[in-house]
Amino acid sequence: MRGLRRWWDDTAGGLPATFWYLWSGLLINRAGAFAMLFLSLYLTAARGASASLAGLVVGAYGAGGAVGTLIGGVLADRWGRRSTLLAAHLGAAGLMAGLAFSRHLAVIAVLAALVGVVHSMPSPAFVAAIVDVVPEERRSRAFNLQFWAFNLGMAVASLLAGVLAEASFVALFLVDAAATLAAAAVIALKVPETLARTARGTPSGPGRPGRVRRPGLHTALTDRTFLVFVGLTFLLAVLTMQTSTIMPLAMRADGLRPSAYGLVVALGGALIVAGQLFVPRLIEPYRKSSVLAVSTGLMALGFGALAVADHLPVYLGAAVVWTIGQMLAAPPNAQINADLAPPRLRARYQSVFYLTFPAASFVAPALGGLSLQHLGDRHWLVVGGLGVVAAVGHLLAGPPRERRVAALRESQREAELVRG
Structure with missing residues (x-):
């Protein structure tokens, strides 16, 4: 107990x-x-x-x-x-x-x-x-629970949708x-309303007390440290999108039935629902950049293994590997995104970050289809290579990110002392 x-x-x-x-x-x-x-x-x-x-x-x-x-x-x-x-x-x-x-x-x-x-x-x-x-x-715990709720909700939605669509x-x-x-x-x-908990901004100029100057989206779109992180997240999203865009085509080419694809997807969802709550304690002792490098490396290994997959057990084994990578990546990915955003611009930074997913949902099938058509199974080696690039990128970008987060925290403490 x-x-x-x-x-x-x-x-x-x-x-x-x-x-x-x-x-x-x-x-x-x-x-x-x-x-x-x-x-x-x-x-x-x-x-x-x-x-x-x-x-x-x-x-x-x-x-x-x-x-x-x-x-x-x-x-x-x-x-x-x-x-x-x-x-x-x-x-x-x-x-x-x-x-x-x-x-x-x-x-x-x-x-x-x-x-x-x-x-x-x-x-x-x-x-x-x-x-x-x-x-x-x-x-980190909160974002882990958010990711778990998202996937649990999607699993329930998939079950309900099939029943209702037939009715x-x-x-x-x-x-x-x-x-x-x-x-x-x-x-x-x-x-x-939680917005009042954040910094209120600075006066916009003399004679306009109470008015607030709020930088626009351009602040996030010109933040190099943040954009490097967004770019690495985009690569991770491209890997993740393979399961719903290119992998079904590859499995069909290997002579596998649609039910086999459903089993692979269901296995990933079941692993997340069953195991995601144990992730925070597992990764807590390690630096976020190291966790992201390992998690992206696992995803690279899992998708790269599809180059030699021609039977369902191989697909299922690969799915276990890349799903573990996704589970490890979720909490630090969300937390870094939150840490890099100035308090007044949290939602704007989130919106730029979330653009990676619709972008990946376009790029993954558009370029992935061409790659699979012309490269065949070697497509998965390209996908694995992208994962390796992302893993190395997280290791290289980790120290500058940490310095940036430390500077933001220090400036926030100084602002709170001034307001206090």
């Missing part, structure tokens, strides 16, 4: 109540966000769209996601974390209900793009709010909308 209590304290102890309400909202949000997983099937099966047209509509959703990430970051820093989360959730619920009853493909395409915007808006606000309320020494596509969209409203209710009732 004492061992279990100690494990719980190491994993989730000492986190504030606001974090747990944010965590609950995220879990409900992800568990209910299943309708868009079946968007292409809905368009072709229920609305008679061609495969190419369905692809364009799904692409519109992805493009909306890139725009929504930036909008969410700016609004969360200017308007507030809570307000941004509520607006995004309420907007998503309304748009999802609209999709349930829309019949014209042009209307569905516009709604899909708007859903992409509001689905991506909460991500910077969620993370910025977590950083606002969780003490620095406990953020009714209208029900699929309406239940999604209801789950989004439930998440909005948790945020509205239990999550206070």
Whole structure:
């Protein structure tokens, strides 16, 4: 019993109540966000769209996601974390209900793009709010739990989506909308505005007391230390996207059935749900750059091993390796991102960081398809090589990052003394 209590304290102890309400909202949000997983099937099966047209509509959703990430970051820093989360959730619920009853493909395409915007808006606000309320020494645990909730929610969503899609596509969209409203209710009732906890900024000039000068997105987009980290995260995202873009094609070329691909994906999700809560205690003694180098190296090894994979057991073994890498990378990746952001620009920095994922979702299939077509199994050696480059990059970029974080902390302490 004492061992279990100690494990719980190491994993989730000492986190504030606001974090747990944010965590609950995220879990409900992800568990209910299943309708868009079946968007292409809905368009072709229920609305008679061609495969190419369905692809364009799904692409519109992805493009909306890139725009929504930036909008969410700016609004969360200017308007507030809570307000941004509520607006995004309420907007998503309304748009999802609209999709349930829309019949014209042009209307569905516009709604899909708007859903992409509001689905991506909460991500910077969620993370910025977590950083606002969780003490620095406990953020690694908080981000680990966030990653776990995200994957648990996605696993639940995948199961629910299949059942609802077989019953009714209208029900699929309406239940999604209801789950989004439930998440909005948790945020509205239990999550206070956390933006006031951050630095308030500096006066904008003489004669304008109380006005605040807030640097824009350009600050994040010209921060070299931060952009190096974003670039390395982009490489990690390209590796991760292989599982949903190129790996199914490779498995089909090896004569494996779609059920085999489903088994590989399910194994990764099961490992994360079962093991992610044990990661913080495992990596706590080590430098973040070292953990990221090891985790990215494991991902390089796992994907590189697919160069010799032609049977399901090899794919499953490789999936175990790269999933462990993903699990180790999640907490330090999120914490470094939070540490590098000035308090007034937390959400903006998060929005730039989260752009790596829609970018990778475009680059991975676009270039990966060409690579697989022309290189065959050697494609996976290229992917493994990218992982090695990222691992070395983290080792080289680690010391400058640490110096930058130390300087930011010192400036924050000085600002607090001045305000005090």
